[in-house]
Amino acid sequence: QVQLQQSGAELVKPGSSVKISCKASGYTFTSYDMHWIKQQPGNGLEWIGWIYPGNGNTKYNQKFNGKATVTADKSSSTAYMQLSSLTSEDSAVYFCARGGGFSGHYFDYWGQGVMVTVSS
């Protein structure tokens, strides 16, 4: 069965960076987009961007250009997202989600989420 297992919660200092992971299993990792989504407490969902692990192509929401960098390691079927220059506005739960269907337009499987807390 398809599973996306994300890394554990992070407590990080303002101005630093953090890298979170999403390990995929149960499907061919290189054949589906992997998306990243942000959810702040009490707020809705924001799409950050995606990577196609088959060729490394990426696309970002302009709002997150310079903030988020997504990568993928085909050998371990793991996607990563690095967030840089962290501020309190980056405190949120971050989900990875597989892009479903031929075009990857919807998110058919989600990781359990990683809570990132930015605090001094």
Added chain:
Amino acid sequence: DTVLTQSPALAVSPGERVSISCWASEGVNSYMHWYQQKPGQQPKLLIYKASNLASGVPARFSGRGSGTDFTLTIDPVEADDPATYFCHQSWNDPHTFGAGTKLELK
């Protein structure tokens, strides 16, 4: 960005039918999708491309719409359905989500 507007909350009795609406600020073709999220959990795909039932989702859930007006219907509502329901469009860049509709039982 495409703004998706949802009503904030609804309350229904078990066994009733409920419709949750999502209005897009610009056309999204049929590329509207619906998710259910319970507290402390990740969202779960219910409906993709406006009207297609995701794998394993009960047939009590259905979706319709195209262009700018979309609806998710639950009929009948069951005790397990209280949650927040989000719509998501992927036709226009960037992907955007509605703020969510919180469904409660009376």
